Amino acid sequence: MAGDVYISEDEGKNWDIVDGIPREEAVMLIEHPFDNCIAFVLTRSTRHYKTADRGRTWRSFDVPTAPALSFSGAILAFHAEPAKSGYILYRGLKCERHRWWEPIKCHEETFFTKDGFAGESKLLLRDTSDCIFAHSSKDFSYTGHSDLIFCQAFEGGTQEPHSTENSRLFSSSDFFNEDIHVVDFGLSGRLSRGVMAMGVVSKFLVVALHNLSEGSIGELVLYVTVDSKNWTKAHFPRASNVTLHERSYTILESTTHSLAIDVQFHTSRNIGTLFVSNSNGTYFVEALRDTHRSDAGYVDFEDLVNIDGVGFANYIPNAREVDAGTANLKLKTVMTYDDGSSWSPIKPPTRDMHERPYGCDTNDITKCSLHLHSVSDPHNIGRVFSSTAPGFVLGVGSVSEYLFPYEQSDTYFSRDGGATWKQVGHGxxxxxxxDQGNIMVIVNDEDYDNHIRYSIDSGVSWQKFDIGVKLRAMLLTTIPDSTSQKFVLLGLVGRGQGEGDKRYVIVHLDFAGMRTRQCEGDDLEKWYAPGTNGKEYIMAHRVRIYYHKNVGH
Known part of the structure; x- marks a missing residue:
C-alpha cells in the first residue's frame, strides 16, 4: 500500500482506496489547517491532487515544478482568513544545467494560487527558502494588508552561489508584483542580511538572522513582531550568557501571553535552558535550567490543552556531569501552574494500582515523585499527555527518584490537571x-496482546475487552478533537498470523452503544484549574472554571 491513499467515511470501520489518485504515487497528505473539507495529496511530479469534500472526490492540478521534498519546511502555506482559504503558497524545486559541462543546480521557487489551484498557479518569487502569509495564524493580528506575505529569499539571482550574506527577508502585499520591500529590522546595511529562519508562533512572528556585526562569532539573533511592522530584538538575561547558534534553539508551542524558547548551552546537544518572554516576545527570563532536548532539537515540554499556564517539563539534575562525560543522563519531571514562572515536582500516588507501596517514600517529594516520558521519547501520536477534555491527562512514567527507562515504566492518569494521579496500567x-474524555482507551505497547482496557467513568474503573486478535500495538487514534466514541487501533500480528506477508491489521473500536444518554446538569461538577486554590483571580488574570462529568452520578 506504499504510495496509496485510503479513506474511511465511518470513523475507521471500513476503508477504501480513493478514486482519482493513481496508485503508488502519493508521497504526502496535507490537510488544510483552516478548512476541514479541503486536503491535498502531493506526488514527486508536477501533478498533485485536491479534495474539497472531505475526500469523497479528488481532482488533479498541475504546477510548474515538483515539490521541494528534500528541503526542510512546509511545502504548502495557507491563509488563515476563512474567506481566503483558496490563497495558498507552493514551494517547488527547479533543477537546471546552464551549460552542458556544468553540474545540475537546483533552487527553490515559490508559486501562489488564489483559487485553491483551480486555475493556473503563478510565480511568486524565485530563489526562496520559505514564504508565509503574515496572516497564517488566527492569533497573529495586525492592521496591515490582509495579503501581506513574507519570504526568506536570496539576492543575486539563481546564478549566484547562496551565502549567508545574501539571504534577506522580503515582504509584499500584492504577491511581489509591484509592492516589494526588504525588511531591515531597523538595522543598517549588511546587518539586516543573514536571515536563517522565520515562522509564526501564536501571535508572534519570529525571524532568526546571523549576527554580521564586527567581532561577532556567527551567533544568531532573534527579531520579533506582533504587528508585522515594528520589529524588536529579543533580549535574554545577561547572567544567562545566551549565545544562539544554528540548530541550537527551539521555539516551542507558545500561548498568546508569551513566547517560549529553549536554548542549547552545553557541549551536549541534549541539555538546554527554557526561556519565557513578556507579552510582546522581546524580553526573556530564565524559566527552567538543564531542560532535556533530543538530538533533533525536540524539547521535553508540553502545555496542557485548554488550561492556561499549566505544563510539564523534564530536566537533567546531573547536567554538569553529563556535559563533562562523567555520568549517564538522569531525568526528573516538574510541573508549572504559572506559565513557567515556578516549577515543582509532581505529587505521586501513594500506592500502585494493586495497592502496593512504591519503592521510595512518597512523602519525600524531592526524592520520590512522578516522572513522565515526554516529547523526546515519542510513543503516542499527537500531543503526548493531554486531551481536549480539560484536566484529563494520561502518561507513561515512574514513581521514583529519577525517571525509569520507558520499558520499565507504568501508565498513570490524572483527572484534575496533574494535581493528583493514580496508576491505571501496569507497564x-x-x-x-x-467523547471529550468520557471514554478512555489504553492498549499494551510492550508485548503482543489480544485485549484493550477502557474507562467510561472518568478513570474510576477500567474494563478489559478482548479484541479477537493478538497484536503488537503501533497506533491508537480517534478524530483530532477527541469527541468521537470510535477509535482505530493499528497493530502488527506475529509471523505467520497474517495473510501471506501482510502483518499489519486495523481494529475498529466502537463505544457508541455503551452511552445511554447525554450528560445533564447533575453530571457536571465545578472544577478549578490546579494551583489556583479555588481563587477566581490569580496573577491578575481571571481563573477559568472547568466542568467535568461528576463520577458520583
Missing part, C-alpha cells in the same frame, strides 16, 4: 481520549 500503554 507501558498507548492511550487515547474519546
Amino acid at each position: 507501558t500503554h498507548k492511550y487515547e481520549f474519546g
Whole structure:
C-alpha cells in the first residue's frame, strides 16, 4: 500500500482506496489547517491532487515544478482568513544545467494560487527558502494588508552561489508584483542580511538572522513582531550568557501571553535552558535550567490543552556531569501552574494500582515523585499527555527518584490537571481520549496482546475487552478533537498470523452503544484549574472554571 491513499467515511470501520489518485504515487497528505473539507495529496511530479469534500472526490492540478521534498519546511502555506482559504503558497524545486559541462543546480521557487489551484498557479518569487502569509495564524493580528506575505529569499539571482550574506527577508502585499520591500529590522546595511529562519508562533512572528556585526562569532539573533511592522530584538538575561547558534534553539508551542524558547548551552546537544518572554516576545527570563532536548532539537515540554499556564517539563539534575562525560543522563519531571514562572515536582500516588507501596517514600517529594516520558521519547501520536477534555491527562512514567527507562515504566492518569494521579496500567500503554474524555482507551505497547482496557467513568474503573486478535500495538487514534466514541487501533500480528506477508491489521473500536444518554446538569461538577486554590483571580488574570462529568452520578 506504499504510495496509496485510503479513506474511511465511518470513523475507521471500513476503508477504501480513493478514486482519482493513481496508485503508488502519493508521497504526502496535507490537510488544510483552516478548512476541514479541503486536503491535498502531493506526488514527486508536477501533478498533485485536491479534495474539497472531505475526500469523497479528488481532482488533479498541475504546477510548474515538483515539490521541494528534500528541503526542510512546509511545502504548502495557507491563509488563515476563512474567506481566503483558496490563497495558498507552493514551494517547488527547479533543477537546471546552464551549460552542458556544468553540474545540475537546483533552487527553490515559490508559486501562489488564489483559487485553491483551480486555475493556473503563478510565480511568486524565485530563489526562496520559505514564504508565509503574515496572516497564517488566527492569533497573529495586525492592521496591515490582509495579503501581506513574507519570504526568506536570496539576492543575486539563481546564478549566484547562496551565502549567508545574501539571504534577506522580503515582504509584499500584492504577491511581489509591484509592492516589494526588504525588511531591515531597523538595522543598517549588511546587518539586516543573514536571515536563517522565520515562522509564526501564536501571535508572534519570529525571524532568526546571523549576527554580521564586527567581532561577532556567527551567533544568531532573534527579531520579533506582533504587528508585522515594528520589529524588536529579543533580549535574554545577561547572567544567562545566551549565545544562539544554528540548530541550537527551539521555539516551542507558545500561548498568546508569551513566547517560549529553549536554548542549547552545553557541549551536549541534549541539555538546554527554557526561556519565557513578556507579552510582546522581546524580553526573556530564565524559566527552567538543564531542560532535556533530543538530538533533533525536540524539547521535553508540553502545555496542557485548554488550561492556561499549566505544563510539564523534564530536566537533567546531573547536567554538569553529563556535559563533562562523567555520568549517564538522569531525568526528573516538574510541573508549572504559572506559565513557567515556578516549577515543582509532581505529587505521586501513594500506592500502585494493586495497592502496593512504591519503592521510595512518597512523602519525600524531592526524592520520590512522578516522572513522565515526554516529547523526546515519542510513543503516542499527537500531543503526548493531554486531551481536549480539560484536566484529563494520561502518561507513561515512574514513581521514583529519577525517571525509569520507558520499558520499565507504568501508565498513570490524572483527572484534575496533574494535581493528583493514580496508576491505571501496569507497564507501558498507548492511550487515547474519546467523547471529550468520557471514554478512555489504553492498549499494551510492550508485548503482543489480544485485549484493550477502557474507562467510561472518568478513570474510576477500567474494563478489559478482548479484541479477537493478538497484536503488537503501533497506533491508537480517534478524530483530532477527541469527541468521537470510535477509535482505530493499528497493530502488527506475529509471523505467520497474517495473510501471506501482510502483518499489519486495523481494529475498529466502537463505544457508541455503551452511552445511554447525554450528560445533564447533575453530571457536571465545578472544577478549578490546579494551583489556583479555588481563587477566581490569580496573577491578575481571571481563573477559568472547568466542568467535568461528576463520577458520583
